[in-house]
Amino acid sequence: MSRVLAVGTLLSMGIVLIGVALTLAGGEGGPSGTDGGFLVQIAAGKPASIVTLGLLLLVVTPVAELVAALVAFIRAGERRYVIVTSVVLVLLAAGVLTATLFSHALGG
Amino acid sequence: MGIDLLLAAAGLSAGLFGALLGLGGGILIVPLLTLAFGYPLTTAVATSLVCVIATSTGAAARNVRTGRADVRLGLTLESGTVIGALTGGIVAGFLPERVLAGLFAVLMLYTAINMARGLRRPAPEAGAVEELDASAPDGPDAPPYRNHRLAPALAGSFVAGNVSGLLGIGGGAIKVPLVHLVMGAPIGIAVATSNFIIGVTAAAGAYAYLIRGDVDPGITGPVVLGVAAGATLGARLGEHINPRWLAILFLFVVLYVAVQMAIRAIGP
Numbered sequence: 001m002s003r004v005l006a007v008g009t010l011l012s013m014g015i016v017l018i019g020v021a022l023t024l025a026g027g028e029g030g031p032s033g034t035d036g037g038f039l040v041q042i043a044a045g046k047p048a049s050i051v052t053l054g055l056l057l058l059v060v061t062p063v064a065e066l067v068a069a070l071v072a073f074i075r076a077g078e079r080r081y082v083i084v085t086s087v088v089l090v091l092l093a094a095g096v097l098t099a100t101l102f103s104h105a106l107g108g
Numbered sequence: 109m110g111i112d113l114l115l116a117a118a119g120l121s122a123g124l125f126g127a128l129l130g131l132g133g134g135i136l137i138v139p140l141l142t143l144a145f146g147y148p149l150t151t152a153v154a155t156s157l158v159c160v161i162a163t164s165t166g167a168a169a170r171n172v173r174t175g176r177a178d179v180r181l182g183l184t185l186e187s188g189t190v191i192g193a194l195t196g197g198i199v200a201g202f203l204p205e206r207v208l209a210g211l212f213a214v215l216m217l218y219t220a221i222n223m224a225r226g227l228r229r230p231a232p233e234a235g236a237v238e239e240l241d242a243s244a245p246d247g248p249d250a251p252p253y254r255n256h257r258l259a260p261a262l263a264g265s266f267v268a269g270n271v272s273g274l275l276g277i278g279g280g281a282i283k284v285p286l287v288h289l290v291m292g293a294p295i296g297i298a299v300a301t302s303n304f305i306i307g308v309t310a311a312a313g314a315y316a317y318l319i320r321g322d323v324d325p326g327i328t329g330p331v332v333l334g335v336a337a338g339a340t341l342g343a344r345l346g347e348h349i350n351p352r353w354l355a356i357l358f359l360f361v362v363l364y365v366a367v368q369m370a371i372r373a374i375g376p
Contacts, residue, residue, distance in 0.1 A: 002173035009165045013336045020329040024112065051325035052318070055158055055332065059314045061165050062307040069179060078245055084183050088308065091190040095312030099319060 004068045008061030015054030022047035063092060111145075115327065116334035118144070122159065123338025127167035128346050129358050130302030131280035132160030132310065133335060135365070147327060154317040155328045157310050159335045160279065164307025166339030167300070167346075174347070175243035176300035178293070181254050185265040185283065186305050192269025193309070208271060210373035216366035219285045223359045226289070227352065242297045253293040261286045269309070275372075279306045281365050284358060295351050295358070303343070 026047055066089050073081040118140045126133030134156035141152035171177035203211070240251045268282040280302045288298035317323050346354070 002169055005165050005169035005172060009162070009169055009336060009340075013162075013333060016329050016333055019325065020112065020333065023326065023329070048325040048329075051329040052323070055323060055325065055328060056318060058158065058161055058165065058332070059311055059318060062161060062311045065165075065168075066183075066308060069183065076245065078180075080246065081180050081183060084180075084187050087187045088183055088190055091187075091194055092308070092312055095190075095194060096315055099312065099316035102316075 004065045005061065008057065008064060012054045012058035012061060015057060016051050017054075019047050019050030019052075019054060022050065063089075066092070112330040115145070115330035119159065119331035119334025120338040121334075122331075123163050123166060123335035123340075124342040124345070125338075126160075126163040126280075126335075127303060127339040127342025128299070128349070128354065129280065129361060130284045130299035130306075131163075131361065132156070132306050133163045133339075134160055134279070135281070135361065137331065137335075141327070141331075150322065151324055151327060154322045155324070155331055157314045157317055158323055158328055159332055160310040161307045161314055162332045162335040163339045164303055164305075164310070166336045167343040168304040168307065170340065170343040171300035171303060172243070175241050176297060176347070177304040178242035178251065178254065178287075178297055178301045179304060180246070181242075181287065181291075181293075182301045182305035184258070185261060185286070186308055188262040188265030189269035189272075189305075189309055192266040193272060193312075194269075196270055196272070205275075206373050209275060209369045212271070212275060213366050213369035213373055216281070216362050216369060219289065220359055220362045220366060222289050223285070223355055223362065227355055227359075240294065240297065242293075242301065251293070251297070253287075253291045253297075256291050258291070261290050264290065272309075275369070279309060281361065285362070295354050296346065299346065299354065299358075300343075303339075 066085060070082065070085040070089065073085055118137070122133035122136040122140070125131070125136055134153075137156040137159055138149075138152045141147045141155060142149055147155075168177055172179060241249065242251055244250050246254070264282065264286045268279075268286075272279070280299075283302040283305065284295070284298045286298075287293045287301055288295045293301070314323075
């Protein structure tokens, strides 16, 4: 599962680096704005949206790592930690779902 | 270009510091972005939350592999924190913010005193971190601290999650003392375990900021690159640094948080 963390970090930071480099090359200095929610930002195809895509991948990494841990605990038959990890994952999913619903409710 | 380099440098120092001490680095990033760069607080908080994850994954990629992070203990405490965060406001519903901040100032001061006391004892910790395998499964090889005073540590994690939304603390500044002082793990393991788990805590919040479009890629991009590099360096540096120095550094952080909370309790 440490591999999930390493790959997630490297991949997301690689994408952010490309986005930042393109932003600098394009001469788009300063803040790039935060309008329209992240899907709109990514779909716009600007350098800033590449950065946002990388950030999204970074945010997903700890969740992917939890899934990897869950699989490892199931394989090893460590029941206590299968339960603990499942609880954390389910509650995290609830948080993400709430955030998504609220963002739509607010028109973000 | 110049501002991007400065942002990355700020991120680098925050990531290094955060990985060394088991903190998210928000304690540095928020004041840096608001005071030194003049960005609004919402922008700074959104950036800092994303950076907590970069600190966590950057450091934990190393710490989980080397067995310094106790994944099992981290996840156990995390279940308390997540429940606390989702039921947030229960504690806050009973106590006004000033009282809560005041209580936390006292708690942090008490933590500082305990850490200072621990420093006066001759520390056998330097070797102890290497001897204990934090990645061992439960059983005869399990590290002895893992179930030691687990109930109060879980309760502490719950409260930390519960008040984190209100006070803006609840990450490493509470997790590290819980694992080190309450459960009795060496500070190196406490730091690595806290590092591993704060990324999970921050994930839901950071996602919420991202999906609302509150994260400014122009600012967060350079900062997060610096943070990831700093955290990777910090995790390696943490393996060689004397645990005593870690504890002294952490003592100052705890005192800083205590002063901040005291100001919120009695300030204007």
